[in-house]
Amino acid sequence: MNSAQLLLIIKRLAEGMLTTTEIFALTLVLSLPLGFVFCFMRMSKNKALSTVMKVYISIMRGTPLMLQLMVVFFAPSLLFGLTLSWQGWRFTAVIVGFVFNYAAYFAEIFRAGMESISPGQYEAANILGFSKGQTFFKIILPQVIKRVLPPVTNETITLVKDTSLAFVLSVMEMFTEAKQIVATTSSIAPFIVAAVFYFVFNAIVAAVMGKIEKKLSYYN
Amino acid sequence: MSKVLSMKNIRKSFADNEVLKDISLEVEKGEVVAIIGPSGSGKSTFLRCATRLETIDSGEIYYGDECMARTDEKSGVIYADKAQMKRINKKFSLVFQNFNLFPHMSVMKNITSSPISVFGVPKAQAEKTAMSLLERMGLEDKAKAYPCELSGGQQQRVSIARALALNPEILFFDEPTSALDPELTGEILKVIRGLAKDKMTMVIVTHEMSFARDVADKIIFMDDGYVVEQGDAKELINNPKSDRLKAFLSRFEN
Numbered sequence: 186m187n188s189a190q191l192l193l194i195i196k197r198l199a200e201g202m203l204t205t206t207e208i209f210a211l212t213l214v215l216s217l218p219l220g221f222v223f224c225f226m227r228m229s230k231n232k233a234l235s236t237v238m239k240v241y242i243s244i245m246r247g248t249p250l251m252l253q254l255m256v257v258f259f260a261p262s263l264l265f266g267l268t269l270s271w272q273g274w275r276f277t278a279v280i281v282g283f284v285f286n287y288a289a290y291f292a293e294i295f296r297a298g299m300e301s302i303s304p305g306q307y308e309a310a311n312i313l314g315f316s317k318g319q320t321f322f323k324i325i326l327p328q329v330i331k332r333v334l335p336p337v338t339n340e341t342i343t344l345v346k347d348t349s350l351a352f353v354l355s356v357m358e359m360f361t362e363a364k365q366i367v368a369t370t371s372s373i374a375p376f377i378v379a380a381v382f383y384f385v386f387n388a389i390v391a392a393v394m395g396k397i398e399k400k401l402s403y404y405n
Numbered sequence: 406m407s408k409v410l411s412m413k414n415i416r417k418s419f420a421d422n423e424v425l426k427d428i429s430l431e432v433e434k435g436e437v438v439a440i441i442g443p444s445g446s447g448k449s450t451f452l453r454c455a456t457r458l459e460t461i462d463s464g465e466i467y468y469g470d471e472c473m474a475r476t477d478e479k480s481g482v483i484y485a486d487k488a489q490m491k492r493i494n495k496k497f498s499l500v501f502q503n504f505n506l507f508p509h510m511s512v513m514k515n516i517t518s519s520p521i522s523v524f525g526v527p528k529a530q531a532e533k534t535a536m537s538l539l540e541r542m543g544l545e546d547k548a549k550a551y552p553c554e555l556s557g558g559q560q561q562r563v564s565i566a567r568a569l570a571l572n573p574e575i576l577f578f579d580e581p582t583s584a585l586d587p588e589l590t591g592e593i594l595k596v597i598r599g600l601a602k603d604k605m606t607m608v609i610v611t612h613e614m615s616f617a618r619d620v621a622d623k624i625i626f627m628d629d630g631y632v633v634e635q636g637d638a639k640e641l642i643n644n645p646k647s648d649r650l651k652a653f654l655s656r657f658e659n
């Protein structure tokens with residue numbers, strides 16, 4: 186293989202990288218807040234709600250994400266007879282599948298974080314007159330964020346790698362591109378280049394998360 | 406004399422465990438009341454009912470002439486509404502056994518966050534008040550520190566400053582020295598003595614008998630959810646009448 190070919194591979198994979206980054210960013214931005222919503226539902230005093238959430242979370246965690254993506258993609262047509270010829274449906278299905286899967290994981294991480302806060306923090310806030318909302322946003326949330334950062338970092342790194350699962354819906358992210366180039370050129374180089382891309386992506390993620398952790402290390 | 410706090414016929418159960426069995430307490434302005442008694446007798450629960458961390462099953466609680474809770478024949482216990490509660494909330498504060506400072510906030514923010522964000526005190530004014538409280542606690546150089554950088558005794562002094570920030574009419578303490586190493590209890594007791602001298606109205610749950618005798622005007626001895634004996638602090642410690650109080654006090658002699 187000459188350098189021109191290699192450059193071509195890198196160029197195509199870099200294009201795929203754009204889609205990969207989109208999946209990554211959208212999933213993170215949507216699943217983190219949704220994870221908090223799920224966490225509250227899971228911790229709700231309403232027994233029915235918390236049970237529904239518990240079952241939902243265990244299904245999300247107990248079945249393959251790849252299968253979940255397929256279900257999301259095919260459900261409208263197979264369950265409701267809708268034909269989704271819309272161009273963007275593949276990508277949307279990937280985002281929906283990722284967001285609802287990752288929100289379930291994040292919900293469990295947040296729940297552990299919330300439960301690790303001592304009841305005394307709520308009591309002190311109560312005595313000082315803080316409302317429920319103020320107590321959550323000013324007192325509880327900042328402490329929860331610090332505590333959940335390490336497991337959230339792990340999940341985020343997993344997410345970078347999981348974006349490659351979008352290939353099952355033929356969304357042209359980096360891994361899908363790499364597979365196609367390998368199929369046409371019968372060279373292993375695209376896989377190696379893809380591996381480098383993922384590795385660098387995760388190095389950046391780890392560095393950013395490390396920075397945030399360091400910023401929050403002013404107390405323990 | 407004006408009553409700062411009046412609690413009447415308080416009852417409180419957890420499931421079928423009745424923890425407070427018809428307890429009453431009146432505290433006058435400037436008075437210091439100590440509550441003593443064996444562990445599990447309901448002292449903390451009583452303070453938690455007074456400060457609305459627990460709801461009562463029956464009885465009434467008044468701060469001055471503001472009603473926080475009363476019991477109605479038909480509808481049971483009725484608590485003050487939100488607006489009333491906010492007013493009442495300013496009248497009291499509670500110092501916890503284990504401080505419960507906010508670890509992510511500096512000492513200054515721990516003290517000023519409620520005045521500023523709950524009660525709308527201007528930041529500059531809240532910080533000025535906080536600084537003078539820190540001076541009073543001998544911690545004027547710790548305003549920027551975080552709770553984890555302080556000793557237990559210093560943390561408890563910060564939490565007392567935090568409790569004083571809104572200038573409450575009455576201050577509750579639940580075993581303020583019990584989480585501290587013995588050599589650190591003295592600094593907290595000294596602070597509370599200072600507050601008593603300044604005529605701060607206080608209700609203090611404590612196991613420090615000689616401290617209770619010296620500082621309190623009145624002592625209440627609780628056992629098994631009842632007030633077994635109460636009266637003048639020195640009199641009660643020096644001449645206990647009930648057998649249960651005698652037995653309890655004998656455990657502290659050595």
Ligand SMILES: Nc1ncnc2c1ncn2[C@@H]1O[C@H](COP(=O)(O)OP(=O)(O)O)[C@@H](O)[C@H]1O
Nearest residue numbers: 419422424442443444445446447448449450451
């Ligand atoms: N939240 C609670 N739920 C159930 N039981 C409680 C609770 N809080 C206190 N109790 C019970 O109430 C009794 C009195 O406790 P407490 O008020 O803490 O006593 P003290 O402070 O005098 O040691 C104990 O038997 C305790 O187990």
Ligand SMILES: [Mg+2]
Nearest residue numbers: 448449450580
């Ligand atoms: Mg107690």
